Amino acid sequence: MNSPEALPFDAATVLGAGLMGRLLALTLARRGCQVSLHDAGGQEADGAAARVAAAMLAPLAESAVAPASVVRMGQYGLDRWPELLESLAQPVFFQREGTLVLWHRQDAPEAARFAGVLARTVSEVPGLPAMQRLDAAGVDAIEPAIGKRFAQGLLLPGEGQLDNRQLLAALLTSLQALPNVRMHWHSARAPGDFEPGESERIIDCRGLGAKPQWSNLRGVRGEVIRVHAPEVSLRRPTRLVHPRYPLYIAPKPDGVFVIGATEIESEDMSPASVRSTLELLSAAYSVHSGFAEARILEISTQCRPTLPDNLPAIRWLAPRVMQVNGLYRHGFLIAPAMLDTTIELLTANTSALASSFALATE
Numbered sequence: 077m078n079s080p081e082a083l084p085f086d087a088a089t090v091l092g093a094g095l096m097g098r099l100l101a102l103t104l105a106r107r108g109c110q111v112s113l114h115d116a117g118g119q120e121a122d123g124a125a126a127r128v129a130a131a132m133l134a135p136l137a138e139s140a141v142a143p144a145s146v147v148r149m150g151q152y153g154l155d156r157w158p159e160l161l162e163s164l165a166q167p168v169f170f171q172r173e174g175t176l177v178l179w180h181r182q183d184a185p186e187a188a189r190f191a192g193v194l195a196r197t198v199s200e201v202p203g204l205p206a207m208q209r210l211d212a213a214g215v216d217a218i219e220p221a222i223g224k225r226f227a228q229g230l231l232l233p234g235e236g237q238l239d240n241r242q243l244l245a246a247l248l249t250s251l252q253a254l255p256n257v258r259m260h261w262h263s264a265r266a267p268g269d270f271e272p273g274e275s276e277r278i279i280d281c282r283g284l285g286a287k288p289q290w291s292n293l294r295g296v297r298g299e300v301i302r303v304h305a306p307e308v309s310l311r312r313p314t315r316l317v318h319p320r321y322p323l324y325i326a327p328k329p330d331g332v333f334v335i336g337a338t339e340i341e342s343e344d345m346s347p348a349s350v351r352s353t354l355e356l357l358s359a360a361y362s363v364h365s366g367f368a369e370a371r372i373l374e375i376s377t378q379c380r381p382t383l384p385d386n387l388p389a390i391r392w393l394a395p396r397v398m399q400v401n402g403l404y405r406h407g408f409l410i411a412p413a414m415l416d417t418t419i420e421l422l423t424a425n426t427s428a429l430a431s432s433f434a435l436a437t438e
C-alpha cells in the first residue's frame with residue numbers, strides 16, 4: 077500500500093507513458109503533485125511494450141524462468157490489482173481463473189522439468205497455491221472446449237490476467253480527468269533535458285527508450301498474434317510447453333485471443349517472421365481446431381526492456397532523477413509492486429517493500 081506520508085516534492089516529470097509511466101503519473105497526481113507526462117509516441121501507447129503484451133499475471137508459471145523475488149512481487153500484484161483497477165475511470169477486464177498448462181506427448185520430458193521447477197517454487201514461496209495435476213478427463217472438466225485432446229495437464233489455481241489495452245485506456249482517461257496533469261504526446265525526452273529544482277522529481281519510465289542512460293538495458297524481442305475466434309471458448313490462459321519458449325493463448329473479452337509469444341535475444345522490431353507466425357498459429361490450432369476459422373486481427377512485434385540479470389530495478393540516475401526499468405516479460409505481473417516500492421522510495425528514500433522483494437535499488 078502507498079505510504080500515507082506527504083511527498084517531499086510538489087512537481088514531477090514522468091518520461092514514458094507506457095505501463096509504469098501511466099501508473100506512476102496517476103498515483104503522484106492523486107497525491108497532489110503537478111505532473112507532466114511525456115511520451116515519444118501517441119496516447120494509444122503505440123510505442124510501448126505494454127500495448128503488445130498478453131498481460132497474464134502468472135507468478136507460479138513464470139517461476140520456470142524467474143526467481144522467487146519475482147514470484148513474490150507477482151503474488152503482491154495479484155492481490156493489489158483489483159484495488160488499483162477499482163479506482164480507475166473505466167472498467168478493466170481482470171480475472172483469476174488460473175492458468176492451464178498443456179503439452180504434447182513429444183514434449184513430456186520438458187513438461188516434467190517444468191513441473192519440477194514449479195513444485196520447488198511452491199515449497200519455497202509461502203502462500204502460493206499448489207498446482208493441480210490433471211488427466212484428460214480433468215482437462216475436459218475445467219476447459220470443455222479442449223476436450224480430451226491432451227492426456228495430461230496442470231492447473232495453476234488463482235493465477236490471473238487483465239486486458240492491457242483497456243488498462244492503458246482507463247489510465248489515460250483517469251489522467252485526463254485530473255487538472256494537475258499535463259500530457260505531452262510525440263515528445264521524446266531524456267532526463268538531461270530537464271533541470272529539476274529542489275521540489276521537483278524526474279521519473280524515467282521509458283522502458284527500452286532509456287538505453288542511452290542505462291547502457292546495459294537490452295530488448296528481448298517478442299512476437300504475438302491477436303485473433304478473433306468467437307466460436308472458441310477458453311476460460312483461462314492456456315500455456316503450451318514448448319522446447320524454445322513457453323507459448324500461450326490468452327483469452328480477452330469479445331472473442332479475442334492473444335497468441336504469443338516468441339522470446340528472441342534481439343532488439344529487432346521488424347515485423348514477425350514466417351517461422352514465428354507458423355509456430356504460434358500451429359500451437360493455437362493444436363490446442364483448439366476452432367482457431368482454423370479465426371480471423372487474424374494483428375501480428376505485432378515489441379521488445380521487452382530487460383537488464384542483464386533479467387530482474388527489475390529502481391535507481392537514482394542523479395539527485396532528483398529516478399529510473400524504473402527492467403520489467404522484462406513480467407511487467408503487468410510486478411507493476412503494482414514496482415509502483416508501491418517507487419512511491420515509498422520517492423517519499424522516504426527507503427523502502428520496506430524493496431527489501432521484502434529483494435529488489436535492486438541504488
Ligand SMILES: Cc1cc2nc3c(=O)[nH]c(=O)nc-3n(C[C@H](O)[C@H](O)[C@H](O)COP(=O)(O)OP(=O)(O)OC[C@H]3O[C@@H](n4cnc5c(N)ncnc54)[C@H](O)[C@@H]3O)c2cc1C
Nearest residue numbers: 092094096116123125131132265283285298406407408409
Ligand atoms: C510480446 C510481449 C508479451 C508480454 N506479455 C506479458 C505478460 O503476459 N505479462 C506480463 O506481466 N508482462 C508481459 N510483457 C511485459 C510488459 O509488457 C513489459 O514488462 C512492460 O510493458 C514494461 O513497462 P514499461 O512501462 O517499463 O515500458 P513500456 O510499456 O515499453 O513503456 C515505455 C514507454 O516509454 C516511451 N518512450 C520511449 N522512449 C521515450 C523517450 N525518449 N521519451 C518519452 N517517451 C519514451 C515509449 O513510447 C513507451 O510508451 C510482455 C511484453 C511483450 C513485448
